[in-house]
Amino acid sequence: MKKVLVMSMILLAGVVMTACGNGKDQNGGNKKYDYLVLVNKYSKLPDNWEKNVNLVSAKNAWGEDIKIEVETYKHYKRLAKDLKDDGVEIELDSVYRSVKQQQELWDRWSKDPEKGIDYAKKYAAVPGYSEHHTGLAVDIVIRKDGKLIEENEDMIAEREIFEKIHKKLANYGFILRYLEGRDDITGYTYEPWHLRYVGSAKVAKKIMNDDITFEEYLGSVKDIKGTPEAIKYQIEKTLQKYFKDVYGDKIINSRFNVTKIYSDKEVEENEMIKSLKIGKKDVPFEVTYELQPADENDVDELLIPNGEYDKKLGWIKDISRLGILKYNDKTDGYSIDSFGTGW
Numbered sequence: 001m002k003k004v005l006v007m008s009m010i011l012l013a014g015v016v017m018t019a020c021g022n023g024k025d026q027n028g029g030n031k032k033y034d035y036l037v038l039v040n041k042y043s044k045l046p047d048n049w050e051k052n053v054n055l056v057s058a059k060n061a062w063g064e065d066i067k068i069e070v071e072t073y074k075h076y077k078r079l080a081k082d083l084k085d086d087g088v089e090i091e092l093d094s095v096y097r098s099v100k101q102q103q104e105l106w107d108r109w110s111k112d113p114e115k116g117i118d119y120a121k122k123y124a125a126v127p128g129y130s131e132h133h134t135g136l137a138v139d140i141v142i143r144k145d146g147k148l149i150e151e152n153e154d155m156i157a158e159r160e161i162f163e164k165i166h167k168k169l170a171n172y173g174f175i176l177r178y179l180e181g182r183d184d185i186t187g188y189t190y191e192p193w194h195l196r197y198v199g200s201a202k203v204a205k206k207i208m209n210d211d212i213t214f215e216e217y218l219g220s221v222k223d224i225k226g227t228p229e230a231i232k233y234q235i236e237k238t239l240q241k242y243f244k245d246v247y248g249d250k251i252i253n254s255r256f257n258v259t260k261i262y263s264d265k266e267v268e269e270n271e272m273i274k275s276l277k278i279g280k281k282d283v284p285f286e287v288t289y290e291l292q293p294a295d296e297n298d299v300d301e302l303l304i305p306n307g308e309y310d311k312k313l314g315w316i317k318d319i320s321r322l323g324i325l326k327y328n329d330k331t332d333g334y335s336i337d338s339f340g341t342g343w
Contacts, residue, residue: 035199036229041187043236044257045133053135061091061141068095069135072197079172088164089143096135103127138195162192170204185213232258235325242336253292260286281327291316
């Protein structure tokens with residue numbers, strides 16, 4: 001999703017993104033947020049992310065105003081300098097996009113008689129589910145022999161240059177987000193230009209050296225209670241399997257917004273939750289989720305009272321439930337328990 005999306009966003013917005021707060025607390029310091037936040041086709045941007053993220057202004061390769069998260073930009077500039085010293089020139093393409101702008105783009109394309117809803121589904125991420133909302137995802141272009149290489153096909157052909165780029169990413173806290181042949185995991189095909197800042201060279205090196213996706217890294221974290229994003233990922237991953245087991249072929253897809261994860265202290269203070277015999281590695285949670293029925297005839301069976309069916313988009317939306325991510329020490333795996341008990 002390169003120039004066609006970027007240029008449409010610029011034309012649509014007129015001015016650069018102002019939806020986010022400045023990410024400062026009352027003492028002038030940066031608010032803390034998790035650089036390991038997972039946003040993909042199944043996992044929604046956290047509700048408070050945009051008001052907390054600290055964005056700074058920058059210029060892309062065409063001299064257009066863009067926004068990018070402050071630490072991401074700082075480390076991107078170090079990466080770019082290192083690469084330039086090695087004879088490789090990279091420049092920014094697309095970085096931050098607000099949820100509001102993505103929604104406006106989605107509405108504009110879906111209502112366009114020459115494009116329509118099918119075009120929007122193919123070329124625009126669902127608002128709230130684009131990694132570019134975080135400000136941590138960076139699309140780059142290459143400058144070679146004084147000319148920009150910007151088209152997807154031309155970029156992919158520059159394997160030797162991208163090999164040099166990818167080798168240096170982890171030193172500055174970046175990973176290659178969409179690996180070749182891993183679209184069944186990431187939801188996207190190979191994009192050598194799409195980089196992601198994860199806030200730590202140590203974490204980045206683990207991901208890059210092990211040749212794994214970001215999703216696989218989060219899934220491999222053993223002590224998930226020490227990593228909020230690993231908890232969130234395990235909940236979403238396990239819910240996907242749970243829904244398939246419960247509904248079978250009646251759903252095509254599911255996506256999630258984990259709105260609350262109960263701490264051990266909250267469990268101890270809540271007699272109702274304690275009565276469910278929460279183990280040390282179990283995690284009570286609240287989630288808002290959406291289901292895509294395989295057939296409209298299945299809607300009534302899938303529709304929970306607090307949800308609604310969007311016939312145009314084909315999703316049952318905004319269903320809120322409670323549940324427990326239950327750990328099984330025999331399999332070292334997780335299942336969903338007491339889902340929707342209404343504590």
